Amino acid sequence: MNGRTIGSTAGRTIGAGIRGLIYMVTGTVVIALVITLATAAHVWAYARQDNRSDADTILVLGAAQYNGTPSQWFAARLDHAAELYRQGVAPHITTIGGKLEGDAYTEAEAGATYLREQGIPDEAITEVNEGADTLGSAEAFAPVAKQNGWGTVLVVTDPNHSLRATDMVGGEGLVAHASPTRQGPAVSSRKEQLDAIIHETGGLLFYRATEEGGGDYTVDEN
Numbered sequence: 001m002n003g004r005t006i007g008s009t010a011g012r013t014i015g016a017g018i019r020g021l022i023y024m025v026t027g028t029v030v031i032a033l034v035i036t037l038a039t040a041a042h043v044w045a046y047a048r049q050d051n052r053s054d055a056d057t058i059l060v061l062g063a064a065q066y067n068g069t070p071s072q073w074f075a076a077r078l079d080h081a082a083e084l085y086r087q088g089v090a091p092h093i094t095t096i097g098g099k100l101e102g103d104a105y106t107e108a109e110a111g112a113t114y115l116r117e118q119g120i121p122d123e124a125i126t127e128v129n130e131g132a133d134t135l136g137s138a139e140a141f142a143p144v145a146k147q148n149g150w151g152t153v154l155v156v157t158d159p160n161h162s163l164r165a166t167d168m169v170g171g172e173g174l175v176a177h178a179s180p181t182r183q184g185p186a187v188s189s190r191k192e193q194l195d196a197i198i199h200e201t202g203g204l205l206f207y208r209a210t211e212e213g214g215g216d217y218t219v220d221e222n
Contacts, residue, residue, distance in 0.1 A: 040201040046166075047159035047197075051177040055090040056150035057126070061137055061157040061165055062097020062107030070114050073158065076184025078111055081156045082118045084179060090154055093120060094144070096128040096137045107131075134161070135168050135207065142172035154179055158186035160196035164204045171211060 060081045063074035070078060081093050093115060097107025108127040115125055128144050131137030155178045157165045162178040169176040
């Protein structure tokens with residue numbers, strides 16, 4: 001075998017390796033894009049569902065509050081939860097969420113006070129004064145649910161947040177379904193909704209990629 005033949009063979013080998021690398025990178029990008037688009041479509045579709053099946057409790061995920069007064073985002077969730085309670089969907093409402101440094105009230109406290117002012121009886125409300133984000137809230141809620149014997153949970157939050165929220169609550173061993181609010185700033189414009197879909201798609205992909213157990217959770221999508 002002369003030098004020209006050896007060089008030609010080496011060149012073909014290198015070329016094949018480069019082509020293989022390009023195919024692998026391209027395939028990975030395509031797969032990632034398909035998964036991302038499919039997840040975004042799922043977030044969008046789930047946001048448009050409203051499952052008002054009976055539940056043991058209505059879980060209102062916290063949002064910003066100002067010295068005990070819920071923000072517009074939070075108030076919209078609380079108003080919807082109160083409506084569901086009055087319709088008899090669940091005999092109980094749970095407010096959840098901690099507080100930032102310097103705050104006088106937790107999100108759960110502000111939410112519970114707001115609900116009482118709307119006529120919801122005190123005995124029908126439980127405060128869980130923990131949770132700085134959705135996953136933290138789901139983890140804080142789980143032992144409270146177990147203590148009270150709650151197995152089914154109706155999650156109330158903004159529409160595009162519903163899928164990620166129910167995934168995380170369901171990830172704690174509960175049967176979770178959602179009835180998102182249809183009012184308030186979260187649905188005030190197409191831009192607001194598009195931004196939320198992008199944010200929630202990223203958050204959901206990260207959660208599903210890093211969740212221990214590879215996704216052993218129960219989400220009711222009926």
